[in-house]
Amino acid sequence: MTDESKVGESRRAFLRGTVAAGAGLVAGTTAARAATPDPLITEIQDYASSTGDAVDAVPYGMPIKYENHVVRGYVEWLTESPISSINFTPIHALEGTITPQGCAFERHHSGAIEMTKGEYRLMINGLVDTPLVFTFEDLMRFPRRTMTAFCECAANGGMEWGGAQLEGCQYTQGMIHNMEYTGVMLKDLLAEAGVQPEGKWIYAEGHDASSNGRSMPLEKAMDDVMVAFFANGEALRKEHGYPVRLVVPGFEGNMWVKWLRRIGVYHAAVESREETSKYTDLMPDGKARKWTWVMDAKSVITSPSPQAPIRHGSGPLVITGLAWSGHGKITRVDISVDGGKTWAPARLAGEPQSKALTRFHYDMNWDGSEMIIMSRAIDETGYVQPTKDQLRAIRGTNNVYHNNSIQPWWVHANGEVENVEIA
Amino acid sequence: MTDESKVGESRRAFLRGTVAAGAGLVAGTTAARAATPDPLITEIQDYASSTGDAVDAVPYGMPIKYENHVVRGYVEWLTESPISSINFTPIHALEGTITPQGCAFERHHSGAIEMTKGEYRLMINGLVDTPLVFTFEDLMRFPRRTMTAFCECAANGGMEWGGAQLEGCQYTQGMIHNMEYTGVMLKDLLAEAGVQPEGKWIYAEGHDASSNGRSMPLEKAMDDVMVAFFANGEALRKEHGYPVRLVVPGFEGNMWVKWLRRIGVYHAAVESREETSKYTDLMPDGKARKWTWVMDAKSVITSPSPQAPIRHGSGPLVITGLAWSGHGKITRVDISVDGGKTWAPARLAGEPQSKALTRFHYDMNWDGSEMIIMSRAIDETGYVQPTKDQLRAIRGTNNVYHNNSIQPWWVHANGEVENVEIA
Numbered sequence: 001m002t003d004e005s006k007v008g009e010s011r012r013a014f015l016r017g018t019v020a021a022g023a024g025l026v027a028g029t030t031a032a033r034a035a036t037p038d039p040l041i042t043e044i045q046d047y048a049s050s051t052g053d054a055v056d057a058v059p060y061g062m063p064i065k066y067e068n069h070v071v072r073g074y075v076e077w078l079t080e081s082p083i084s085s086i087n088f089t090p091i092h093a094l095e096g097t098i099t100p101q102g103c104a105f106e107r108h109h110s111g112a113i114e115m116t117k118g119e120y121r122l123m124i125n126g127l128v129d130t131p132l133v134f135t136f137e138d139l140m141r142f143p144r145r146t147m148t149a150f151c152e153c154a155a156n157g158g159m160e161w162g163g164a165q166l167e168g169c170q171y172t173q174g175m176i177h178n179m180e181y182t183g184v185m186l187k188d189l190l191a192e193a194g195v196q197p198e199g200k201w202i203y204a205e206g207h208d209a210s211s212n213g214r215s216m217p218l219e220k221a222m223d224d225v226m227v228a229f230f231a232n233g234e235a236l237r238k239e240h241g242y243p244v245r246l247v248v249p250g251f252e253g254n255m256w257v258k259w260l261r262r263i264g265v266y267h268a269a270v271e272s273r274e275e276t277s278k279y280t281d282l283m284p285d286g287k288a289r290k291w292t293w294v295m296d297a298k299s300v301i302t303s304p305s306p307q308a309p310i311r312h313g314s315g316p317l318v319i320t321g322l323a324w325s326g327h328g329k330i331t332r333v334d335i336s337v338d339g340g341k342t343w344a345p346a347r348l349a350g351e352p353q354s355k356a357l358t359r360f361h362y363d364m365n366w367d368g369s370e371m372i373i374m375s376r377a378i379d380e381t382g383y384v385q386p387t388k389d390q391l392r393a394i395r396g397t398n399n400v401y402h403n404n405s406i407q408p409w410w411v412h413a414n415g416e417v418e419n420v421e422i423a
Numbered sequence: 424m425t426d427e428s429k430v431g432e433s434r435r436a437f438l439r440g441t442v443a444a445g446a447g448l449v450a451g452t453t454a455a456r457a458a459t460p461d462p463l464i465t466e467i468q469d470y471a472s473s474t475g476d477a478v479d480a481v482p483y484g485m486p487i488k489y490e491n492h493v494v495r496g497y498v499e500w501l502t503e504s505p506i507s508s509i510n511f512t513p514i515h516a517l518e519g520t521i522t523p524q525g526c527a528f529e530r531h532h533s534g535a536i537e538m539t540k541g542e543y544r545l546m547i548n549g550l551v552d553t554p555l556v557f558t559f560e561d562l563m564r565f566p567r568r569t570m571t572a573f574c575e576c577a578a579n580g581g582m583e584w585g586g587a588q589l590e591g592c593q594y595t596q597g598m599i600h601n602m603e604y605t606g607v608m609l610k611d612l613l614a615e616a617g618v619q620p621e622g623k624w625i626y627a628e629g630h631d632a633s634s635n636g637r638s639m640p641l642e643k644a645m646d647d648v649m650v651a652f653f654a655n656g657e658a659l660r661k662e663h664g665y666p667v668r669l670v671v672p673g674f675e676g677n678m679w680v681k682w683l684r685r686i687g688v689y690h691a692a693v694e695s696r697e698e699t700s701k702y703t704d705l706m707p708d709g710k711a712r713k714w715t716w717v718m719d720a721k722s723v724i725t726s727p728s729p730q731a732p733i734r735h736g737s738g739p740l741v742i743t744g745l746a747w748s749g750h751g752k753i754t755r756v757d758i759s760v761d762g763g764k765t766w767a768p769a770r771l772a773g774e775p776q777s778k779a780l781t782r783f784h785y786d787m788n789w790d791g792s793e794m795i796i797m798s799r800a801i802d803e804t805g806y807v808q809p810t811k812d813q814l815r816a817i818r819g820t821n822n823v824y825h826n827n828s829i830q831p832w833w834v835h836a837n838g839e840v841e842n843v844e845i846a
Contacts, residue, residue: 040544041556047682048632052534053662054505059494061525063483064661066539071482082477095605095653096569098521102484103657111475116489121463133464141739143786146519146772182518182772182782209471230518232655234526238487239476259470316564349569349605359605363566 063102069093072103073170078159083111084210086153088174091300091322092307097148097178097349097357101237104177107153109210109274112239113259120243122189122227126203126265129194136243139227142184147226147249148356150324152176152295154252154279157403160388164421168307172407172419173300176324178357181247183228186221186263199265203272204246207259214255215269216248216293224249224355227260249355250326251293252401254279284396297385298404299323299333299360299377310415314368319346323358325379330358332378337364339372339408339422340387346375372422374408388421486525493517495526496593501582506534507633509576511597514723514745515730520571520601520772520780524660527600530576532633532697535662536682543666545612545650549626549688552617559652559666565607565615568649570672571779573747575599575718577675577702580826583811587844591730595830595842596723599747601780604670606651609644609686622688626695627669630682637678638692639671639716647672647778650683672778673749674716675824677702707819720808721827722746722756722783722800733838737791742769746781748802753781755801760787762795762831762845763810769798795845797831811844 063070072087079085089105106112117136125131153175159165166172190202195218202221205213216225226247229236236242241258248255254274269275269291280288301321304310310317319337323330329352334343346360360375377385388405395402410420486493495510502508512528529535540559548554576598582588589595613625618641625644628636639648649670652659659665664681671678677697692698692714703711724744727733733740742760746753752775757766769783783798800808811828818825833843 038544038556040542041546045538045542045630047536047538048630051506051632052531052536054534055495055508055510055529055531056497056505057535058662059496059510059526060486060491061660061662062485063658064537064665066665067658068483070657072478073482074479082479083474085478087478087482094656095567096603096656098603098656100655100657101523102525103482106478108475108478111477112480113470113475114487115468115470119463119468121461123464133461137735141735141741143770144518144741144743144772144784146782180519180521207468207471209474232523233517233519233521234493234523235486235490237484239481239484242487242489312560312564318564318567320567347566349567359569361567 070103072105073174075171084109086155086175088170089177090170091174091176091302092168092170092305094302095320095359097359098232099177099179101179101231101234101240104179104240105153105175106239107175107253108208109212110208113208114238115207115243115259117243122244122260123262124189124193124265125262127196127199127267128190128265129196132189132193134189136229139184139229139244142188144182145185145226146180146182147224147247148178148180148353149247149249150176150178150355150357151253151256152324154254154295154401157405158400161399161403162397164419167419169300169302169305169407170307175253176357179231180233181226181228182230183226183247186225186227186246187223189227190221190263190265195265198267201266201269203264203266203270204255204257204260205262206257207261212254212257212274213270213272214257214275215272216251216255218265220248220251250295252279252295255293279401281395281401282398284398292402295324295326296402296404297323297325297327297330297377297379297383299375299385300407301373301375301409304373304411304415304417305409306417306419309417310366310411313415314366317364317366319362319364319373321360321375323360323375323377324356325377325383326355327383328354328380330377331380333358333360334376334378335362336374336376337371340374343376368413370413371411372408372420373411374406376406493526495528496597498594507532509578509598511593512600513593514597514599514725515591515593515728517725518743518782520782521655522600522602524602524655524657524663527602527663528576528598529662530598530676531631532635533631536631537661538630538666538682540666545667545683546685547612547616547688548685550619550622550690551613551688552619555612555616557612562607562650562652562667565611567605568608569603569605570647570649570670571601571603571776572670572672573599573601573778573780574676574679575747577677577718577824580828581823584822584826585820587842590842592723592725592728592830593730598676599780602654603656604649604651605653606649606670609648609650609669610646612650613644613686613688618688621690624689624692626687626689626693627678627680627683628685629680630684635677635680635697636693636695637680637698638695639674639678641688643671643674673718675702675718678716702824704818704824705821707821715825718747718749719825719827720746720748720750720753720800720802720806722798722808723830724796724798724832727796727834727838727840728832729840729842732840733789733834736838737789740787740789742785742787742796744783744798746783746798746800747779748800748806749778750806751777751803753800754803756781756783757799757801758785759797759799760794763797766799791836793836794834795831795843796834797829799829
């Protein structure tokens with residue numbers, strides 16, 4: 001476990017040390033500063049002697065230009081076309097638990113379409129007493145709910161199944177985002193239509209050309225599934241399904257149908273393309289395991305990581321990352337800095353929410369030698385995030401989806417970080 | 424209180440009614456739809472027969488063009504220059520509790536300045552054992568915390584003190600935002616410098632030219648004040664103090680110093696311009712009440728409101744709004760639809776957090792006649808949001824700051840909403 005007093009001691013040493021080292025860091029007594037004056041303190045800067053941007057300059061703001069590397073990433077060779085592909089959240093550079101919509105990963109099956117609220121229609125049909133069609137305005141008249149939930153692509157980490165491959169947690173674990181959604185509960189809309197006793201499954205599909213339809217048991221639809229129109233306080237962005245998407249807490253992202261067009265109620269699953277040839281798990285015996293909707297507990301250290309190396313040398317180091325579980329709340333995250341030999345609990349930021357991202361921090365003193373760092377999530381069901389070998393022992397090596405194994409990072413003495421695989 | 428069963432009954436009536444009325448709403452049985460086919464359902468639309476935007480189209484997204492009215496508003500006549508002025512969060516069009524950074528209100532005293540992380544320095548001096556200067560990288564090495572807090576300008580609602588004046592809650596109550604912040608605790612930095620026993624106050628000031636410095640008791644600084652660098656998961660935007668701002672939960676926005684430059688520790692308050700000639704309350708006897716830092720409990724109905732009129736006619740209506748208290752958690756919000764004669768509790772969305780915005784909803788059936796709607800917040804101290812007259816009885820009519828009174832909206836029979844004042 002972190003020895004807080006030792007961290008404090010070492011930090012004071014690093015604050016003193018940095019002056020002598022002549023690094024970019026300036027700290028210490030007034031006398032020390034006088035010996036090496038820092039013009040950023042002793043000279044009046046432009047930004048302190050003139051005025052800045054007016055409040056009517058930008059009605060809707062963007063991140064400052066110095067942060068323009070914190071953007072979604074796209075890996076060209078991963079898919080045949082960017083129309084049916086994915087991009088990645090820059091999780092290595094984010095903090096807290098909320099993912100801004102502007103940099104939250106996207107997955108499209110035929111591109112992000114553009115429709116107006118006026119054009120929008122949602123149909124509920126199949127085994128219902130009264131087939132219904134809702135306009136956007138109709139939906140806004142139902143009781144609203146707010147919830148925070150993570151959306152993770154089933155293929156998140158999929159490229160790593162066979163071995164360490166991509167450099168940076170943005171690409172190995174960045175098919176995830178976490179937003180505060182507001183909308184209406186699907187169960188309220190289904191109640192309006194009146195589900196008939198034979199109705200046991202629903203089938204959700206989008207307005208886009210992809211026919212990305214997914215089935216789910218009626219129990220889930222009547223539990224916590226939301227028909228959402230706001231994310232992080234404002235309207236859904238175009239790439240996240242404007243004006244209406246499905247939010248299916250804990251379930252794989254493919255089921256969070258965007259530009260939601262229709263909910264059909266049926267006696268059985270539809271067995272569509274996306275739930276037979278895709279989004280199933282190829283087991284060692286050649287059979288496909290299907291209906292693997294719930295995303296198991298997982299975590300990743302976002303910094304330090306290959307895209308976020310240590311640039312400050314030895315001394316106090318903040319290790320931070322994200323943990324989540326489709327089965328409920330994260331109860332603990334353990335950290336290892338010795339490749340899994342010993343573990344110590346991380347601090348969880350705030351009260352963990354069910355089926356939402358939880359931020360963790362681990363404060364340590366780094367002695368400057370190489371380490372292999374790992375995080376391990378535990379959820380309220382008692383489930384412990386497995387190693388890659390543990391996962392392979394059960395699921396074989398032919399898989400693409402549902403890789404929730406522990407991610408080790410190799411921290412070199414020079415602070416560079418590499419994606420590695422250990423037993 | 425809302426009669427849920429009655430709402431359900433009326434909603435079914437409205438769903439049936441809308442077909443007959445031939446409005447934009449389409450609902451009912453298949454037969455009913457067949458009689459008046461909706462081409463948005465029966466015809467294949469462009470967005471369903473072609474592909475949309477690729478995942479490499481926009482590395483950092485913006486809201487869809489159809490939402491370009493949901494932006495910060497600026498009232499030209501309010502101040503002499505937009506350099507030292509304010510703009511307003513479009514709270515009438517937002518939902519949930521998080522305010523996106525891009526449309527969160529700004530208040531500058533000399534404009535939003537632009538500085539790099541490399542240029543950034545934070546000095547702690549005054550009555551400390553070791554004066555210290557931190558670079559941005561130094562700050563990133565201290566233990567990090569995450570918290571959600573509202574930031575409200577002391578002048579929020581100030582124009583309404585003398586009477587109903589502005590149309591739209593964006594302008595009457597929109598000097599507020601609510602974000603998830605990550606940073607380090609000021610108490611940890613102060614501990615590093617070592618506060619001397621005579622140090623009883625701190626003074627915080629920014630890097631910009633305005634010299635907007637504010638004093639606060641050491642107790643607050645050692646409690647929950649944060650030196651923040653992330654908001655809603657990503658770096659602070661330029662207009663919110665990039666790279667570092669102060670977060671002072673529950674206290675008026677002016678104290679949340681942006682582009683934070685220096686924390687001085689002193690035996691007494693500095694009594695700067697912004698805490699003597701400004702940000703004090705002019706009482707009926709001509710004296711100025713100062714140190715009115717904590718924002719009292721307040722709420723506002725964001726929809727319906729003058730900028731968000733009712734366009735759907737009578738039947739189910741969702742009333743929604745925001746409540747907050749600088750003293751802790753919101754425990755209840757009451758709604759009146761008869762100008763304050765009777766009140767009924769609203770639903771609070773999620774678990775209210777201390778010193779953060781709480782969303783409330785109230786589901787009702789509107790019979791189409793005019794109403795005067797109001798919300799009233801109650802916080803965990805038992806404090807009840809006052810009427811404007813109750814506030815004036817204590818604080819007189821010369822004030823600008825700290826108007827936390829109840830906001831009535833007059834809903835006309837045609838659904839238009841007007842800002843009114845009632846006893």
